[in-house]
Amino acid sequence: MSRRGLFLSILAVPGLAMAQQTLPFHLHDNLVSVQATINGKTVNAVLDSGSGAMIVSKSLATELGLQLGHSPLQASGGGTGNQSLFPVKLKNVEFDALALHDVPGYAIDLGSISSSSGLRIDALLGYPFFENHVVRVNYAESTVSIYPENDPPGCPNPISFELIHNVPVVTATVKSQATSAPETVHLVIDLGSRNHNYLGTAFLQSNAGKALYTNGHKQAVGEGTGGRAMGVVSEFAELSVGTQHFHNVKFALTEQVKAFNLEQVDGSLGVPLWAGGIITFNYPKQQICIQAPRKSS
Structure with missing residues (x-):
C-alpha cells in the first residue's frame, strides 16, 4: 500500500445476509444522496463507488467522539491540495436493513465537496457498502436496490x-476521432464523478492527449478532496467498454486528480455516461451493468 492513499481510502468489512430491498434517494448535483445511521446518528451520506472504504467527515467524527488515529496516508482525490486520512473505527453503519458493524474507515475534511455540491455530506458509503451485495442505482426512478449476491437482477x-485499491476498474478503449486508432485505458466506475468522465496524466502524455490538451480551453473540471481541479473538456468519437460502444462522449482531461497518477488507473467513468439510466454493481462477481438512456451499439 502506498503512502499516497488509495483514492479516498481502503479496507473492508463483511456484510450481513439480507433480502432484496429498494429505497429512495435524492439526486443532488448528480450525487446519490441517502440517509444512513452511523453510531446511532442519522447522517447525510453519498453512495461512492470511487471510495475504497467508509469515509466520514472530520466534523461528524468530532460529533461522534471518535478518536482520530495517526496516518501517513493522503487522499488521492481531485485538486492540488493535500489531505490526510485519519483512521477511525465505526461501531455501526446502517442503511435501512443493511447493517455493518465494527467498520474500519477514515475521517477527512469533506468541506470542499459539500460546498461545491451545495449538499452537506457527512459520509461517503464506499467499498464496505458494496462488497457483499449487488447494488442497483436507478436514476430514472430515484431508487437504490440492494440484492443478495445469490439473487442478482438480470444484466x-x-x-x-x-x-x-478496492474500487472497480474496467478496461476500455477510446478513440479521439472516428479515424483514430483505439487507445486502451483503465477507468474507475465512479458514482462520485458527478460532472465528467475523466482521463489523467498517462493519456495526456500520448500524442492524442497532447493534441487535445494543447488545443482545448482550460477550465475548472471538478472539485475534489484537494480542492478545484483544472483541465480541458474534449469530445471523443467513441468509447468502448465490454460489448457496449458509446459515441460522442465527453471527457475532462486533467493532471490534477492524484488517483489517476497511480499505476493501473488512467481515469474514470462518471454519472454523465449513465445519467437517467441504471447502473448495477455486482462486487461478488466483479461485474457491472450499464443501462444508459443514450445511443449505444
Whole structure:
C-alpha cells in the first residue's frame, strides 16, 4: 500500500445476509444522496463507488467522539491540495436493513465537496457498502436496490471489472476521432464523478492527449478532496467498454486528480455516461451493468 492513499481510502468489512430491498434517494448535483445511521446518528451520506472504504467527515467524527488515529496516508482525490486520512473505527453503519458493524474507515475534511455540491455530506458509503451485495442505482426512478449476491437482477451486457485499491476498474478503449486508432485505458466506475468522465496524466502524455490538451480551453473540471481541479473538456468519437460502444462522449482531461497518477488507473467513468439510466454493481462477481438512456451499439 502506498503512502499516497488509495483514492479516498481502503479496507473492508463483511456484510450481513439480507433480502432484496429498494429505497429512495435524492439526486443532488448528480450525487446519490441517502440517509444512513452511523453510531446511532442519522447522517447525510453519498453512495461512492470511487471510495475504497467508509469515509466520514472530520466534523461528524468530532460529533461522534471518535478518536482520530495517526496516518501517513493522503487522499488521492481531485485538486492540488493535500489531505490526510485519519483512521477511525465505526461501531455501526446502517442503511435501512443493511447493517455493518465494527467498520474500519477514515475521517477527512469533506468541506470542499459539500460546498461545491451545495449538499452537506457527512459520509461517503464506499467499498464496505458494496462488497457483499449487488447494488442497483436507478436514476430514472430515484431508487437504490440492494440484492443478495445469490439473487442478482438480470444484466443484458455484463462488464467485467477488477478491484484495484478496492474500487472497480474496467478496461476500455477510446478513440479521439472516428479515424483514430483505439487507445486502451483503465477507468474507475465512479458514482462520485458527478460532472465528467475523466482521463489523467498517462493519456495526456500520448500524442492524442497532447493534441487535445494543447488545443482545448482550460477550465475548472471538478472539485475534489484537494480542492478545484483544472483541465480541458474534449469530445471523443467513441468509447468502448465490454460489448457496449458509446459515441460522442465527453471527457475532462486533467493532471490534477492524484488517483489517476497511480499505476493501473488512467481515469474514470462518471454519472454523465449513465445519467437517467441504471447502473448495477455486482462486487461478488466483479461485474457491472450499464443501462444508459443514450445511443449505444
